[in-house]
Amino acid sequence: MIGPIFCLDLGNSRLKCGVMRDGELQEELFFSATTLLEEVRNALEQFRPSASILSSVVDHPPELETLLAAHTSFTRLHHTTPLPISLAYEKPETLGVDRIALAAGAWRQFPGRHSLIIGTGSAITYNFLHKSGQFMGGGISPGIDMRFRALHTFTDKLPLVEPSSQYAFIGYNTRQSILSGVQEGALAEVEGMIAAYTRRYRNFNVLLTGGNLVFFASRLKNKIFASPYLMYKGLNSIAELNVLDKS
Numbered sequence: 001m002i003g004p005i006f007c008l009d010l011g012n013s014r015l016k017c018g019v020m021r022d023g024e025l026q027e028e029l030f031f032s033a034t035t036l037l038e039e040v041r042n043a044l045e046q047f048r049p050s051a052s053i054l055s056s057v058v059d060h061p062p063e064l065e066t067l068l069a070a071h072t073s074f075t076r077l078h079h080t081t082p083l084p085i086s087l088a089y090e091k092p093e094t095l096g097v098d099r100i101a102l103a104a105g106a107w108r109q110f111p112g113r114h115s116l117i118i119g120t121g122s123a124i125t126y127n128f129l130h131k132s133g134q135f136m137g138g139g140i141s142p143g144i145d146m147r148f149r150a151l152h153t154f155t156d157k158l159p160l161v162e163p164s165s166q167y168a169f170i171g172y173n174t175r176q177s178i179l180s181g182v183q184e185g186a187l188a189e190v191e192g193m194i195a196a197y198t199r200r201y202r203n204f205n206v207l208l209t210g211g212n213l214v215f216f217a218s219r220l221k222n223k224i225f226a227s228p229y230l231m232y233k234g235l236n237s238i239a240e241l242n243v244l245d246k247s
Helices: 036-047 062-071 097-109 144-153 174-200 213-217 230-246
Strands: 005-010 015-021 024-031 051-056 073-076 115-120 123-129 134-142 205-209
Touching: 005 036, 005 230, 015 036, 015 230, 024 036, 036 062, 051 062, 051 097, 051 230, 062 073, 073 230, 097 115, 097 123, 097 134, 097 205, 097 230, 115 174, 115 213, 123 174, 134 144, 144 174, 174 213, 205 213, 205 230
Parallel strands: 005 051, 051 073, 115 205
Antiparallel strands: 005 015, 015 024, 115 123, 123 134
């Protein structure tokens, strides 16, 4: 029996860790970039995990990996890491490790089934996992926050607007127009992408995850599985596989 597993996900928006036990999330930790090493060291002392895995799409201190390797059976996720799925991607070395982890999580939840995993973070990612266990690829587009920032950055007069669940479909002022355009536009995009996949693959599961999960899940008309901890579940399954390989 493998003890607690630290599943670290260092993303563009947040640095976080899922403490997993027997495949389920025991606790979620959030770290600061300025005190990352100290906070991780304290967490290792508190939870004493037997294994850890790191998924990072940002620059992080190299000492972090040294720290994790000294206290746990450590796995750094990249395209050459042993995986429960295969990668049918033209250049696997360019594939974001976060997308790999999401696909692994979908395979754990729905093995032998087609799955479309939609990540709603800094970017919106579409990740298609074939029922054979092959990650086929998908799409990447700007996330909601990025769209708001782009409108402000690349125009002279449009203000920077924060996301809001309260807005008018027909914007009656500039702020409301931006809210409607960005958020309704993102919804229409996601619904359109699901419809496009449906025309090609009739039967598949749609898993929705990421920082803007609540916004999309409450408004999408399609049948979806809201999976807020899919990243951790995927990282956990990869870590388990690698711990067994090392034993």
